Amino acid sequence: MDNGKACIVQRDRTVLLECRHPHFELAREKLSCYAELLKSPASFHTYRITPLSLWNAAALGWTATMVNDSLQSISRFDVPVNLLEDIQQLISRYGQLTLEVDTIVPQQLILKSSEPHILEEIMGYEDLLSLGMRQRSMTEVTLHQERRGRLKQELTRIGFPVLDLAGYHEGQPLVFSWREDFPGLRDYQKQAVKAFEGMPGSGGSGVVALPCGAGKTVVGMAVMEKLQCETLILTSNTTSVRQWIDEVLQKTTLTASEIGEYSGQKKEVKPVTVATYQILTHRRSKESEFQHVKLFNERSWGLIIYDEVHLLPAPVFRATADIQATRRLGLTATLVREDGCEQDVFSLVGPKRYDMPWRQLEERGWIAKVDCIEVRVAMPPEVKEQYLCAENKYKFRWAAENPAKLSMIKNIIKRHYDCTILIIGQYIDQLKMIATVIQAPLISGMMSQQERNDLYAAFRQGDIPILVVSKVANFAVDLPDASIAIEVSGSYGSRQEEAQRLGRILRPKSNGKRAYFYTLVTRDSKEEDYALRRQMFLIEQGYEYLIQNASDEEPVRNAGEQLQVEEDASLL
Missing domain, CATH: 3.40.50.300 (P-loop containing nucleotide triphosphate hydrolases)
Incomplete structure (x- = not known):
């Protein structure tokens, strides 16, 4: 046992982090890269290493060796061997399956794996067979490109995240630049844009996580400026729609005639269109169609930005599954979803491409x-x-x-x-x-x-x-x-x-x-x-x-002052 380390790593993939340990901050920073916080009582915080937390880490460049070394560096006891094996197996699944364009039949995609037993296992799932998959060889399966989103969603659900290398259409060009008085991108905003671009063939979709006030909107505009294409921006409410439009007008050379508002008040479709999730999910009755979802196909969008992606409603998930050939950028302060649909964000919008701890900012x-x-x-x-x-x-x-x-x-x-x-x-x-x-x-x-x-x-x-x-x-x-x-x-x-x-x-x-x-x-x-x-x-x-x-008689003091608290109500 090494009491100089802050964590107890357990066989069930949970990690206990001692809050009052002198190395608490260092251990917390490491764990946040590949584990999720479950509980936060005063003495020990409980984290869990999940398949999704490991796959998001893998998308950011973490290997199984890096995760295992990190755990060993903060663990009071030897990390259980079976846990190390689990991590190795789960991270290795990220990239074992790749999705590519069929150069022989343009309307088809090829799902590839160098491990024939993986494709054999996949072909045993009824939900996947319903997508019209056909086995071409021991290492290749073909399907129609329209099933791209559904395939990724189902593969993630059964524990086989696919690396999508099928590429994207360019969309209608839109030429613009930053205004001369724009002060430029901050270093972390540049890093976020570069991370979204990714390596050749692997970028173009995913999520950037930054706190409110850190300039997520600017990151979105920077991706637009990099791609120079018509863009659909989806956000949470009309106030946000207007803020996006104002920001684009203030910081870029785009004009009001090129930017449209698509909300309850207006229905403008222009080279850059900003819409609310609410209008996309509006219908006259529960039995009616979502009449505004057609906005996804109104123009040849080269980029779709999902602002506050953690709020993405189910009908928009379904529409997103159908437009996987369009680049997709999710912006959020937190990937936490109360409905447990983080896997759908991962598979349909993309993995986490960039994340920076709030306290660092x-x-x-x-x-x-x-x-x-x-x-x-x-x-x-x-x-x-x-x-x-x-x-x-x-x-x-x-x-x-x-x-x-x-x-x-x-x-x-x-x-x-x-x-x-x-x-x-x-x-x-x-x-x-x-x-x-x-x-x-x-x-x-x-x-x-x-x-x-x-x-x-x-x-x-x-x-x-x-x-x-x-x-x-x-x-x-x-x-x-x-x-x-x-x-x-x-x-x-x-x-x-x-x-x-x-x-x-x-x-x-x-x-x-x-x-x-x-x-x-x-x-x-x-x-x-x-x-x-x-x-x-x-x-x-x-x-x-x-x-x-x-109590009513006690003054509320600032956090920096001495507080009269009960023994069990110390710093969390």
Whole structure:
């Protein structure tokens, strides 16, 4: 045993990381490259090495030897031999199958493997046979090119990720350049674009993961500029559509006549078209067709950009399976999906091509320094009684809407009286009450897009110091000077949502100040359990949640100050 190392690596592919170990940060950074964080209690974090985490690592250049050496360097005990063998087997599967164009029959693709037993095993799967696969030789199988996406999806599902070397059509050319006043790409943005290009034959599809505020939109435009082709951009909401259009107009020589908005308000199809996921999945009834999915074939797109790719809805996955000959770039702050469809992103959009830890960007000044503070609030006796008597399915909401949180909100606002503050929540009745009491405007999905834009603009200009926002502000809202976020309620244990909400305050501040992310959680309730899950992604990125147990009489202190906490509520 070597106590100088921070981890215990177990046979079942789980890794325990000791939080108070002096080499915690180094081990955490290594594990995040090829393992997923499962649990994050105060003493040990639990990671799991999964097939998908290893295949994404392989796409970034990791070999089985590199993963095994990395584990040995952080493991307190010898790494179990069977685990090393598992890693070797799983990583070796990435690239064992390749997909190429059939030079004899142009409409066909060839699935190749140098290992005949692999193709023999694959041909035994009924779902794959339904794709019309035909065995040409011991090492080659043919199928129609229209089945390209479905094949990759099914192969990933059964544990055989395919390396797609079938290439892409160029799309309609579109000539443009950066504007003269564009300051240029940051070094990590250049690296992301180069990683997306990949090696000859292997690039052109995949995901770039960067935090909110790090310039994912600029990475998307840089890929567009590199390829010089007509582009379809899909994003999460109309606010984001307008932000993309503004960014493209401000930073490139493209003109308004070349950029179209395809949303609930407008239906413009131009050389660069920016659309919402919602409009693509709109239909008149459950039995009707998705009438706007045809947008994928409206022009000869050379590139499709999936902004906030972790939000990709099922109908868009299905459409994406049919356009595998078009280059595809996914942009996201987190590949975590609450529906468990990470494999579909991997197979249909592409593997992770570039990822940079949030804390590294923070250290270099590209995103704001943030302190994350969880304030645990007691329930008033009458609410506690209602909570205890409630059916299990209603307990979380009783805890989330704890009225005692209002005093904490006032406390935090008083503490940060000279800052711009976002109060973010899940339940409209709760948010209405808060907005009324603190006399701040509320933005929700019931408000028109123009009203939302007006309030966002007033907040940016400093005319409104505090905004109360529902989950409509979780994604793609550019509020660069917001420096305080107060989360009062959320979607159960959504790690994805926690990452996005922190992202609202990650842009570097013009005054150089730190940002603060407060999460209000009802003590001794189901909300505490969900809070632990929500924090996992950010903890994996290197953030620490400081826990403060507070009552109405206690002041909320900044993270850098001495906090009175219970013994079991130390740094997570």
